[in-house]
Every structure is written in structure tokens, then in C-alpha cells.
Amino acid sequence: xxxxxxxxxxxxxxxxxxxxxxxxxxxxxxxxxxxxxxxxxxxxxxxxxxxxxxxxxxxxxxxxxxxxxxxxxxxxxxxxxxxxxxxxxxxxxxxxxxxxxxxxxxxxxxxxxxxxxxxxxxxxxxxxxxxxxxxxxxxxxxxxxxxxxxxxxxxxxxxxxxxxxxxxxxxxxxxxxxxxxxxxxxxxxxxxxxxxxxxxxxxxxxxxxxxxxxxxxxxxxxxxxxxxxxxxxxxxxxxxxxxxxxxxxxxxxxxxxxxxxxxxxxxxxxxxxxxxxxx
Amino acid sequence: xxxxxxxxxxxxxxxxxxxxxxxxxxxxxxxxxxxxxxxxxxxxxxxxxxxxxxxxxxxxxxxxxxxxxxxxxxxxxxxxxxxxxxxxxxxxxxxxxxxxxxxxxxxxxxxxxxxxxxxxxxxxxxxxxxxxxxxxxxxxxxxxxxxxxxxxxxxxxxxxxxxxxxxxxxxxxxxxxxxxxxxxxxxxxxxxxxxxxxxxxxxxxxxxxxxxxxxxxxxxxxxxxxxxxxxxxxxxxxxxxxxxxxxxxxxxxxxxxxxxxxxxxxxxxxxxxxxxxxxxxxxxxxxxxxxxxxxxxxxxxxxxxxxxxxxxxxxxxxxxxxxxxxxxxxxx
Numbered sequence: 001x002x003x004x005x006x007x008x009x010x011x012x013x014x015x016x017x018x019x020x021x022x023x024x025x026x027x028x029x030x031x032x033x034x035x036x037x038x039x040x041x042x043x044x045x046x047x048x049x050x051x052x053x054x055x056x057x058x059x060x061x062x063x064x065x066x067x068x069x070x071x072x073x074x075x076x077x078x079x080x081x082x083x084x085x086x087x088x089x090x091x092x093x094x095x096x097x098x099x100x101x102x103x104x105x106x107x108x109x110x111x112x113x114x115x116x117x118x119x120x121x122x123x124x125x126x127x128x129x130x131x132x133x134x135x136x137x138x139x140x141x142x143x144x145x146x147x148x149x150x151x152x153x154x155x156x157x158x159x160x161x162x163x164x165x166x167x168x169x170x171x172x173x174x175x176x177x178x179x180x181x182x183x184x185x186x187x188x189x190x191x192x193x194x195x196x197x198x199x200x201x202x203x204x205x206x207x208x209x210x211x212x213x214x215x216x217x218x219x220x221x222x223x224x225x226x227x228x229x230x231x232x233x234x235x236x237x238x239x240x241x242x243x244x245x246x247x248x249x250x251x252x253x254x255x256x257x258x259x260x261x262x263x264x265x266x267x268x269x270x271x272x273x274x275x276x277x278x279x
Numbered sequence: 280x281x282x283x284x285x286x287x288x289x290x291x292x293x294x295x296x297x298x299x300x301x302x303x304x305x306x307x308x309x310x311x312x313x314x315x316x317x318x319x320x321x322x323x324x325x326x327x328x329x330x331x332x333x334x335x336x337x338x339x340x341x342x343x344x345x346x347x348x349x350x351x352x353x354x355x356x357x358x359x360x361x362x363x364x365x366x367x368x369x370x371x372x373x374x375x376x377x378x379x380x381x382x383x384x385x386x387x388x389x390x391x392x393x394x395x396x397x398x399x400x401x402x403x404x405x406x407x408x409x410x411x412x413x414x415x416x417x418x419x420x421x422x423x424x425x426x427x428x429x430x431x432x433x434x435x436x437x438x439x440x441x442x443x444x445x446x447x448x449x450x451x452x453x454x455x456x457x458x459x460x461x462x463x464x465x466x467x468x469x470x471x472x473x474x475x476x477x478x479x480x481x482x483x484x485x486x487x488x489x490x491x492x493x494x495x496x497x498x499x500x501x502x503x504x505x506x507x508x509x510x511x512x513x514x515x516x517x518x519x520x521x522x523x524x525x526x527x528x529x530x531x532x533x534x535x536x537x538x539x540x541x542x543x544x545x546x547x548x549x550x551x552x553x554x555x556x557x558x559x560x561x562x563x564x565x566x567x568x569x570x571x572x573x574x575x576x577x578x579x580x581x582x583x584x585x586x587x588x589x590x591x592x593x594x595x596x597x598x599x600x601x602x603x604x605x606x607x608x609x610x611x
Contacts, residue, residue: 172362174331175425178357178378180382189368
């Protein structure tokens with residue numbers, strides 16, 4: 001969207017800043033991916049060089065493949081992330097709808113209570129959570145992780161979605177009521193499609209911390225069957241020796257699924273972020 | 280069918296009472312318009328009739344059936360909203376048919392009902408489009424069509440013309456009047472525009488601060504207002520209010536319509552200075568500043584040449600004055 005009023009100099013300056021920022025943001029990813037294709041010696045001698053004919057080495061990927069369990073780790077991560085995401089979006093949207101749509105006693109208080117979780121990190125409650133999981137026999141299950149991540153993602157989801165749902169036209173919902181739609185149909189068929197950009201925003205902000213989390217898998221589900229990809233990658237990090245090839249290869253692979261999910265949401269995400277700006 | 284009656288209807292939001300006891304009868308086939316300044320509760324009252332707001336007290340009955348606590352879908356009403364409120368993901372056809380589909384009518388019957396309404400509103404060519412592909416006027420016609428399809432006992436309109444531009448507003452207004460004649464249905468219409476109220480209504484209900492100020496036919500309100508509020512609200516431009524004491528009258532204030540005022544070059548009953556002139560072609564509005572009564576408006580038919588700043592006199596027939604007491608009530 002070039003505007004005739006904008007001078008070329010300003011446009012170039014803006015682009016320069018944006019490109020610089022992109023480079024800074026992408027640099028760690030670039031280094032990780034590039035080095036995952038190099039031999040161990042080349043990683044340490046020339047960490048920034050691209051893999052050449054003598055430094056190219058797939059040993060990292062071979063190690064990861066030989067380790068065998070990595071497919072299972074990926075699966076665990078995907079299952080946990082997708083399920084948590086689903087529950088966060090579903091329950092978050094429902095709570096947001098109730099808060100924004102219905103007048104009831106304690107509405108504002110309830111909204112504040114639900115938003116409190118944004119300010120208080122869930123990790124403060126780790127000990128209590130672990131005790132609960134032990135008591136309910138959920139230690140070393142993916143269910144434990146899904147439950148914790150759902151709780152972790154809900155506050156932000158409720159907060160963002162209720163703001164967006166307030167903007168959905170009351171007339172539209174009322175038209176649905178007059179036409180005899182149930183509150184559930186109004187929620188699923190009229191309101192949800194209209195807040196899709198906000199849902200995508202919430203999805204991205206919820207998904208990435210879950211996918212990257214090391215803390216809760218380590219504490220709640222460290223068993224071999226329930227390891228997630230971030231936890232699985234730690235096998236290559238020893239106290240004295242680290243298999244950097246394998247670590248970098250595992251991390252490079254771990255970027256892929258989350259990248260795919262991000263691309264799915266990103267188009268909607270941009271609309272969600274700019275919605276407030278241009279309306 | 281379609282006789283609406285409200286008795287002692289009240290509405291409170293927490294401690295604030297916004298509708299303070301409304302009694303109203305709307306006869307079958309009548310076109311009733313709620314009019315009043317913004318915040319007077321007219322939309323809230325309409326939404327209470329629709330069932331979109333709870334009724335805090337009193338009863339709403341339609342054809343003798345108490346519908347006070349029924350959900351909106353079971354009240355046999357249809358509503359047209361200011362913002363059209365079309366379902367963005369459905370085509371025009373599906374928008375219009377949704378209510379019947381929800382009620383479980385057979386497919387052929389729904390189709391026939393849609394086609395009939397579409398012909399009535401010349402929407403035939405648009406049936407397969409989505410709301411986003413329609414202009415504002417077309418969207419409002421679809422919204423009206425959606426209401427017609429249901430064959431309700433009562434049509435509710437919530438400022439349906441406010442989002443349209445001036446030309447389209449006149450056109451749609453005529454269309455709504457025609458529909459009312461053709462369908463013979465009972466309609467309740469909310470607007471803040473007194474011109475819409477005057478042109479459409481069989482019966483106007485003037486509301487202020489949650490109370491009915493006066494109910495009656497348009498000309499009845501125009502010729503026989505019950506108080507200063509109705510007198511000032513109905514009629515455009517607004518009625519001139521004069522201080523009775525200055526004119527040697529016994530009432531507290533006296534009102535005279537701008538069209539009942541004449542201007543003369545002599546002294547007249549009141550003297551003043553022209554402060555502004557609006558030439559509309561068919562009529563000329565002259566705003567005259569007077570020492571005793573403030574700014575008065577004269578509505579003259581045809582073209583008139585009055586220069587701003589010139590001195591003139593105002594004359595009127597005293598028999599045309601409306602007299603009001605201190606509280607604003609009409610003295611007859």
C-alpha cells in the first residue's frame with residue numbers, strides 16, 4: 001500500500017529498520033538450522049559459516065533418527081499442544097462470550113478474576129500442581145500437561161476474546177434470538193466466525209509457549225513415553241559433554257511443526273492485530 | 280390479529296428506572312411510532328416488546344396472549360434493526376429463510392415464502408448474494424424481507440432508516456408505508472426523526488425519560504399538543520415559545536408555529552432583527568433575534584428577500600397561540 005504522500009527516503013528508512021529487525025529476530029534460528037547441517041568441528045571453528053563441501057555433515061540428524069523415540073516425542077508434543085489449544089480456545093471463547101454477553105451479578109469481578117492469571121505466573125504453583133497430580137494419579141500422563149496448559153492459556157484467551165466479543169454487533173445476536181436460534185447456535189454460528197482473527201491471535205500466543213515449554217514436562221511427565229520434544233532434546237545435553245549436532249538437529253526439527261501451525265493462523269493473526277488499529 | 284397492549288410496563292437497570300410505567304394499546308393493523316430524543320427509552324421499550332430485554336414490571340400482551348416472559352422466537356414477532364443485522368455467512372435467501380427453517384417448516388413452503396417476499400421488495404436478483412455484496416439500501420430491504428417471510432403478528436422496526444443516506448431514506452420510507460398498506464400488519468416503529476414519525480404513523484407515542492408524554496394521530500399531536508415538550512418535538516422547524524407576560528397574556532408561556540408567523544416592515548407585535556436566513560427554494564426560514572423572546576423562527580412559503588441585520592416586526596394571529604402553564608402543561 002504505497003501512499004503518494006510518502007517520500008522515497010522515508011520509505012527506505014522504514015524498510016531498513018524493518019529488515020534489520022527481521023535479521024536480528026531470525027539470526028538465532030538461522031544459526032541453529034545452519035549449524036545442524038555441519039560437522040562438530042565446523043560448528044565450533046566457524047559457527048557462522050554456511051555448510052560447505054567439507055563441513056557438511058548429517059550426523060546430528062542421524063543421531064536423532066537413531067535415537068528412535070523422537071517420533072514419539074514429536075507426537076507427544078503435537079498431542080499436548082493441539083489438545084491444549086483446542087480446550088483453551090473452546091473454554092476461553094465460551095467464558096468470554098458469557099462475560100461479554102450476559103449481565104449477571106459479579107460479572108466484572110469474574111472477569112478480573114479470570115484475567116488475574118495473566119499477571120501471576122502459573123509456575124509459582126508448581127508444587128501444589130505436582131501434589132494434585134500425584135493425588136489424582138496423573139503424574140507421567142499427557143493429560144496432566146494438557147490440564148496445566150489449558151489453565152495457563154485461559155486467562156489471556158478470556159481477556160482478549162471478551163474484548164473482541166464486546167465488539168460483535170448486539171443486533172446480530174438479537175436477530176438470531178428472534179429467528180429462534182439457541183444461545184449455543186448464536187455462539188458457534190454467529191459470534192465465533194466473527195471473532196476468528198482474535199481466535200488466531202490467541203492460538204498463536206497460546207501455542208508457542210506450550211510447544212517450547214520444558215518446565216512442566218520435566219516435572220509432571222518426565223517418563224520416556226510422555227516426553228515432549230523439548231524435554232527429549234535434553235538427552236543430548238550432558239553435564240560434561242553435549243552432543244551439539246544432535247541438539248541442533250532436534251531443535252531444527254522442532255521448529256517445523258510450530259511453523260506450520262503458525263502459517264495456518266498467521267493470515268488471521270495479522271487481521272486480528274490490525275483490527276483495533278484501522279476500525 | 281396483531282393487537283398489542285402494554286400495561287404498567289417498567290424497566291430498571293439496577294437502581295435506575297429507565298421505563299417508568301407505560302400503558303399503551305396498539306390496534307390490529309395500526310402503524311405505531313415511538314418517537315423521542317435519544318435516551319428517552321424508546322428503543323428499550325421496543326426491545327422489551329421483542330423480548331430482548333426483561334420486563335421489570337407490568338405485562339405485554341399480543342392478541343390477548345400474555346407474552347411478557349416468552350422468549351423472542353415464540354412471540355410471533357419480527358424485527359428490523361438499524362444495523363440491518365444480516366447473517367454475514369448466509370446468502371440473502373438463507374438469511375430470509377432461517378427463522379422458518381428453525382421453526383421446522385417444510386422446504387417448499389419456505390421457498391415460496393422467500394420468493395413472495397423477494398418479489399414484494401424486488402430482491403429476486405439478489406437472492407444468491409451474500410450481505411457483504413449488497414449496498415446499504417439493499418441490505419435494509421433484505422432485513423425487511425427477512426421480517427416479512429415470517430408472517431409475524433407484529434413487526435418491530437428499530438430506527439431502520441438511520442444508516443441510510445437522505446435520498447434512500449425517503450425512498451425506503453415510502454416503501455415501508457406501502458408495505459404496511461399491502462400487508463395490513465401491525466407495526467411498531469422507533470425513530471428519533473419526527474418527520475419519519477409524522478409521515479408513517481397512524482399513531483405517534485411521544486416518549487421522554489421513560490414516560491409517555493402524549494399519544495395520538497400525527498395531526499392531533501401537531502394541532503393539539505399536551506405540553507411544551509410535545510409541542511416543541513413535533514413539527515419542524517420547532518415551535519417558537521414566547522414569554523406570555525411580555526405580551527400581556529395570563530399564561531406562563533405561549534407557543535406559535537413558525538408557519539403561523541408573518542413578518543412586516545412595520546413594528547408588528549414583536550420587533551426584532553434578522554439574524555439568519557435559510558433559503559430552501561419552496562420555503563424560506565427567517566431567524567429573527569428578539570429582545571424579549573430570544574431567537575424566533577418564521578417559515579415563509581416561496582422566496583423572500585430579507586437581509587441579515589435588518590429590523591422588522593413579527594405579527595401572528597393570537598388565536599393560533601398555544602398556552603402553557605409554568606410546569607409546561609397546556610392550558611386549554
